[in-house]
Amino acid sequence: MRIRHSRTARLAAAGVAAGLLLSACGGSSGSGDSDSLEMWTFKQTHVAALRAAAADFEKETGVKVEVEAYTPDEAFVTKIQSSAKTGDLPDVMEMHSDGEDLALGAGGVVAELTDVVSDAWLDRYPESVRESGYVNDAKLKESEPEGAKFHGVEKGDRHSVPFTVGTFGIVYANKRMLTDAGITAPPTTWAGFIDALKATKAKDARNGGLALGLKVPDTGLTWIAQPLAYSILGEQDYQALFGEDTSATWSSPNGTKVLEAYDQLTPYWMPGTQSLDIDEADQAFAQGKSAFLVGGTFTLSFLEQSGMDPDDVHAFALPGAEDGQVPQPALGPLALTGLSMSATTDQPDKAAQWMEYLSRPEVAAKFAEGASDLPATALGSGDADLLGDALAAMLASFDGTPETTYDPSYRGYFPPAYEQDKTAAILVDMSPLDRLTPQQTGKKITDLTDNYWATGR
Incomplete structure (x- = not known):
C-alpha cells in the first residue's frame, strides 16, 4: 500500500506540531512485529470493546492489536507529541474528529488516506458524516488563517475515517x-x-x-x-x-x-x-x-x-x-471521533485492515454494545438489535427528513x-x-x- 506523506510545506505550516515532527518522520511506529499492531485512544470507555474487537480480528487475520488509553485529553495529546519526537507512535490512533486529526495531518504525524480508503468503505457511513476527516472547501477555508488549528492542510486530503458519532x-x-x-x-x-x-x-x-x-x-x-x-x-x-x-x-x-x-x-x-x-x-x-x-x-x-x-x-x-x-x-449526528494512521507506521496494510475491520456493521454493532457508544457505521436493523434500549433510542433520534x-x-x-x-x-x-x-x-x-x-x- 502506498501512503502519501505530507510535504515539507505542511511540516512548516502545522501549528500544532511545529518543532517536533521532523524528528518523527525518521522514526518507526508500532512494535515493529509484523504480526502485531499498536493502537492508542483517549477514551477509556472504549478500551474493553476495542480489545474485544481486537481479539476477534486476531482470530480472523492472525494479527494482534494492542490497545491502550491515555487520559485525559490533554495527556493524550502530550503523549502523541512526545512520541512524535522519539519516533515511537502507534500504528493507529482514535482522536477527536475534524480537529486533532487534521492538525496532526497538516503536520505530517498522521498519514494521508485518500489512496487507502475505498468508496465501498466510505459507503458504510451515513452521508452526513462521510466527509469527517476530509479536507473539503469549508475545512480548507477554516484552515487558511495563520493561527488556525489545522493551518497547512491541503484540499482533497483525508486524515481520518469516522469511528463514533453522536449528538x-x-x-x-x-x-x-x-x-x-x-x-x-x-x-x-x-x-x-x-x-x-x-x-x-x-x-x-x-x-x-x-x-x-x-x-x-x-x-x-x-x-x-x-x-x-x-x-x-x-x-x-x-x-x-x-x-x-x-x-x-x-x-x-x-x-x-x-x-x-x-x-x-x-x-x-x-x-x-x-x-x-x-x-x-x-x-x-x-x-x-x-x-x-x-x-x-x-x-x-x-x-x-x-x-x-x-x-x-x-x-x-x-x-x-x-x-x-x-x-x-x-x-443531526455529528462525527465525534475518528481513526487515523501514523504516517510513520511500518505496517500500513495491516493498520488499514484493522481500521476497515472496525467499520464493518457487525463489528461496529458489537463495539457499540460493549462501549455504550454509537458507531459511525450505519447499522442495519439486525445489527441495531444488539444495541439495547438506550442506545437504540438514541440511534432513533437521528431518524428524520x-x-x-x-x-x-x-x-x-x-x-x-x-x-x-x-x-x-x-x-x-x-x-x-x-x-x-x-x-x-x-x-x-x-x-x-x-x-x-x-x-x-
Whole structure:
C-alpha cells in the first residue's frame, strides 16, 4: 500500500506540531512485529470493546492489536507529541474528529488516506458524516488563517475515517424515580417533559429535578434552547433569531415565545447545577441526585463508568413542542471521533485492515454494545438489535427528513465572530438563576448579537 506523506510545506505550516515532527518522520511506529499492531485512544470507555474487537480480528487475520488509553485529553495529546519526537507512535490512533486529526495531518504525524480508503468503505457511513476527516472547501477555508488549528492542510486530503458519532440534546431519565412518581413512559412532548419534571420534583423535592453542567453555560443554549427553538419556530424563524432583522430576533415575539418555554425549567433545576461542570452533573445523576439529565449520546458510557446500569435509564431526544412548527424534530449526528494512521507506521496494510475491520456493521454493532457508544457505521436493523434500549433510542433520534432535522453542526446563520458562551451566560441568568425575565433576556441577547453584526460589518 502506498501512503502519501505530507510535504515539507505542511511540516512548516502545522501549528500544532511545529518543532517536533521532523524528528518523527525518521522514526518507526508500532512494535515493529509484523504480526502485531499498536493502537492508542483517549477514551477509556472504549478500551474493553476495542480489545474485544481486537481479539476477534486476531482470530480472523492472525494479527494482534494492542490497545491502550491515555487520559485525559490533554495527556493524550502530550503523549502523541512526545512520541512524535522519539519516533515511537502507534500504528493507529482514535482522536477527536475534524480537529486533532487534521492538525496532526497538516503536520505530517498522521498519514494521508485518500489512496487507502475505498468508496465501498466510505459507503458504510451515513452521508452526513462521510466527509469527517476530509479536507473539503469549508475545512480548507477554516484552515487558511495563520493561527488556525489545522493551518497547512491541503484540499482533497483525508486524515481520518469516522469511528463514533453522536449528538447533543439527549435526555436521560432515572427509571425508578419516574416509576415512583407514577410515570410509566418517558415524555414525548415538551409539555409532557415539564409535567414529568413537576411530578418527580413533587415526589422528591431534593433529588427529583433536572441536572446539566451549566458551569459550562453553552450546554443550556446548545443542548436545550436551540433545538427547542427549532421545534417551536421551524428552521427559518429559528435561524432568524441570530440575524440582523430585530423584528425576528430573540427580543421579538418569536424569541420571547422560545425563552418563555425554556423558562418553564426554572423551578425544576437540580440545586447548584449552575456550579457543576459536565462530568459533575453526569455523576450527580448517576448518584441519584436528579431524576433527569441532559447530555449527549456520548454520556451513556460515562454514566456506566460512574456505576449506573444503562438498563436503569430511559434515553430519548429532547422532546419537541407539540404545537410547534416541527413537533417531533430529529437530531443531526455529528462525527465525534475518528481513526487515523501514523504516517510513520511500518505496517500500513495491516493498520488499514484493522481500521476497515472496525467499520464493518457487525463489528461496529458489537463495539457499540460493549462501549455504550454509537458507531459511525450505519447499522442495519439486525445489527441495531444488539444495541439495547438506550442506545437504540438514541440511534432513533437521528431518524428524520432534512426538513425535520436540527443540525447542530451548521453555523452559517450566526453573525461574524459570534461567541456562544456570552449568549449562554445571559440565558443562565434567566434560568436557573431567575435574575432576568424572558423579555429582559431576549433584549440582552439581541443587543449582543447586534454588536457581533456591527463588528462584522
